[in-house]
Amino acid sequence: MSDKLKQIIKKQTQKENENLDHADDVVQLVGFIIGDEEYAVPILSIQEIIKPFPWTRVPQVPKYIVGVFNMRGAVIPLIDLRLKFGLSPKKHNEDTRFIVMREGDDIAGFVIDRLTMAIRIKKSDIGPAPDTASGDETAIDGVGKQADKIITILKVKKLLQRDF
C-alpha cells in the first residue's frame, strides 16, 4: 500500500518536475470561487481554512464585515468577499469556507463560496493586473493564465487592509 503510494507520489513529482523545471519560479496558490469567478491567493499567506461556525456581529462597520469569530482564543474579523466584491449576499452552504489569511500581524477570516484547488503556476504565466485595475487601490495582484482559464490573484495585503 505505502509502496504504491510512494510510486504514485514519485510519478506525480516527476510529472510536476517536467512541467516546472525551476521550482523557484513557481508560485503555489490556493484557488477559490466567489460568485462566478475563480480567485487565488498565495498558499503561504493562508493560515488555515475552516468550515463556517458562529460569529458575532460587529456594529458600525461596512456590510461586508460580517463580524468577529473566536479562533482558539483569538478574536478575528470575518469578511464576506461576496459582499466586498459587490455581489449579492448568499446563504452559507456546505461548500462555504472561511479562509484565514495572515500577513505580518494582520489577520482576518474571509468567507468564500467554494474552494477549488491548490495551484502551482509558473511566475512567467502570471500577467500584471489589467490597466483598469492597477495602482495602489486594486486588490488584484495579477492574472494567472492556465490552460483552460485565467485566475485572478488577489493581494492579501490589500485584503487585510482596513478601508473604511
Add this chain to the structure above:
Amino acid sequence: MDEFQEILQDFLVESFELIEQLDQDLVELETRPDDLELLNRIFRVAHTVKGASSFLNFDVLTHLTHHMEDVLNRARHGELIISPNIMDVILESIDLMTALLNTIRDTSSDDGIDVSGCVVRLDLCTKGYGDAEAPAAQPAAPKAAEKVIEEVAEEVAEEVVQEEPSSGDELDYDNMGADELEAEIERLLKERMAEDKAKRASKLSSASASKEEDDDSGQEYEPIANVPVAVTPARKPASMRDDSDSMDDARAAAPAKKQSTVEQTIRVDVKRLDHLMNLIGELVLAKNRLIKINDDVEERYEGESFLEELNQVVSIVSIVTTDLQIAVMKTRMLPIGKVFNKFPRMIRDLSRELNKKIELEIFGEDTELDKSIVEEIGDPLVHIIRNSCDHGIEIPEIRLEQGKSETGTIKLKAYNEGNQIVIQIDDDGKGLDVEMLKRKSLEKGLITEKEADNMSDKEAFGLIFKPGFSTATVVTNVSGRGVGMDVVKTNIEKVNGIIDIDSEIGIGTSMKLKIPLTLAIIQALLVGVQEEHYAIPLASVLETVRISKDEVYTVEGRSVMRLREDVLSLVHIGDIFEVERILDSSEYAYVVVLGLGTSKLGLIVDTLVGQEEIVIKSLGEFLKGIDGIAGATIRGDGGVTLIVDVVAIMDMAKHVKATALIDTTSDAAMLTHEKTKASDYTVMIVDDSKTDRTIMRKALEPLGVTLVEAGDGQEALAILKQGDYNFDAMLVDIEMPRMDGYSLATEIKKYNRYKNLPLIAVTSRTGKSDRMRGVESGMVEYITKPYSSDYLMSVVQRNINFRSEFLK
C-alpha cells in the same frame, strides 16, 4: 531611610545583579578566552563596582576591584592571555568581591576581609608573571579549575571568614625582590592552608547545628546558607548544575536566615509578565467555560452523586484561578510613589517660576497599581499639578488678602477604593468659577448658549477637559495653551479611568482620578438585546432597574425616565448598535444606569444576563476604533461578546435618534401571502423519529401542501431563522433530543414574525400536566398518538385556513 542608605541599597542590588551575570560570563570566558566582548563585559563590571564603591568609601572593595580592573584591562587589550591560572585568580577575586558585598550588605562596611593576598596575585598577573607563579600561589586554584563546585563554595566561605590575619600590613610588593616575594607568597599560602582546615572543621559543626534549626531549608547547601556571607556564591554552583530546585531552596533560605535590608528582588522582563498575564487570561476564559459546562451537566444529571465531586473540582479550579490571577496581577504592580516622587522637585521649580509659595503633601505613595497604568498616569498627573499651581493657587499677596495662609498647599493622595485606585489632587486655591468657565467656553465656541444654560455645576467643571479650552488670559510657559487638560482626560480614559471634579470658589479644587486596578481582566455586566449579547464594564454601571414601557417619556425627541428624584435620559442599546428587531420586545425592559464622572445615562436592554469576569481582547488592527466598542471577550460557550465602550456610548447617545421603545410590530406581515394553490401552504414537521415523520407526511400529502421536515427543535429553529419558507403551521413532537417541543415553542414565540404561527403538538404524552405545559408554551392544538390521518389532516386544515377549493 536616609539618602546614603538608599544609594547603598541600589548599589548592592545592582552589584549582585552584575555578579550573577558575571558568573556566567566567566564560565564562558574559560572556553573562549579571546572573546573580546566577554572580556569587556567583565571589565565593565569590575569598573562599575570600583566606581561606585569608591564613591561610597568602601576602600577595601575599591582596592580589590581596582586591581581586578588592571588585570582585565590588560587582558582586553591583548597584553595578557587568560590562562586557566589567571582565570583562577580572577575567579578568586570575584568571589572575594561577592564576599565583600555580602559583608557590606550585613554590616554596611567592608571591614573584616583581607584582600591583600588576592591583590598580590592579581598584581602578579598584571605584570605577566601570573602564568608561572599562580599555581604555587593559589592552593585552591587547581581544584577550582576543575570546577569542583563545592570547592568553590568552600573557598568563598573561607575567604570570607578570614580574620584579617595581615590586615593593614599591605606590603610594598613592587619593591620586593624575587626571593622576598616568594617568601611572602609562601607565608600567605601557609596561612591560608591552616585557616582552610580550621574553617572546614567549624563548618561541619555549624552545619549540624543549623540542621536542627531549620529543617526545610534542607539540601546540601544548607551549611553554606547558614554562613550568611556565602549565600550568594552558593547560588552559583546551584545554577551551574542547572538544578533549579536547590537553587530555589538556597534563595528561599537566604531571606529566612538574615534580617537583611536588601530587597529580595528579581528583575523580570515585562514581556514575560505580559505573557503570563495573557496565559492567565486564557485560564480565566477556560474557567468560565468550565463553570458553564458544570451548570449544564448539573441540570441534566440532577441528583447524581458524581456531581458533587465535579462541583468541588470546579470550585477549586475557580478559586485557584482567581488567586493566581490576583498573584500575577500583583507581580505587575508598582507603587505609585514611582510617579509621585518626581513631583516635589516639579513643585519647587514651578513655585519659583510662578513666584508663588506652594507646598506639596503626598499621601499613600505605597499604593500599588498595574505597571502599564503607572506609565499612563504620569503625564496626566503632571498636567493636573501644573494646572493647580498655575490656575489654582493664588499669588501670596492675594492669598493673604483673602485670609488664607501665604503658602498654598497641594495634596496628592492615592488610596484603594473597592476595585479601583483613587488618586486625589486637592489644592486650596481659588477654585473653579462655573460662570467664568461657561463664559470662556461660549467665547471659544465650545458649547452653545442653550447647553450653557442647562449645564449643572459638575458638567461645567468638565468643560476644562474640552480640547481648546483655557481659562488663562495669558499663555504662560506653564500652562494656558488649552491642550493639557484635554490630554489628561484622554489618557485617563485610555486606562478606563474616570475623573471627578469638585470645586468651591475661594476654597479650592479637588480632582479624583478613579482608575481600575488592572486593564486586562474586568468584571462586566452582560446584557442581551434581541439575540445579541454585550458586556458592559461593571465599574461604569451604577445600578439596573426594570421598567415597564409606559415609564418611558419622550422629551424633545429623546427618551427619558424618572429615576427617583432625577430625570434620566435613555437610549436603547439596539439603536446604538443597529440591532435588527426580530424578536418581540417584551412588556418590560431593563435600564442599565451608566455613570461616568458626572454624567449619567440609562441604557435600555432587553435582558440582563449576569455578571461575569471577562478578559479584554483587542479586536485587532482591522477593526480597531469602532465607535462604542472597547474590545471583545470570549465567553464560556466559546462565542465572542463585544465589550461596550461606556465613554463612547455616552457621546453617541446624544446623536442617536431614539426609536420609540414601543415599536409597531410588523406582525405576521410575512404570513399573509395570498395563497393561489395548495402548495403555497407550507407546514413543518418536527419529530426525531423518521417513522413518525413519514406517517405525518403520508397523512398530509393528500392536501398537497409543501412539507418541510426537521429532526429536532434546534434544526427546526435553524430552518425558521433562515427564512427560506413562510410556514403556515408546525407539527411538533414533544419528546426530542437537543431541544424538546416545549422549548422550541417558547423560542419560536419570541420572534415577531412567528408569534401567530400555529404550533400543533403531536405526542404520545397524554398527561394533563403535559397538555398544560403545551398550552403554556404556546401550542394551539394537542394531538395524541396514535391518531388517524383524517384527524391530523382536519386539524392542520383548520389551523392553516386551508381553502377547500384547493382540495382535489
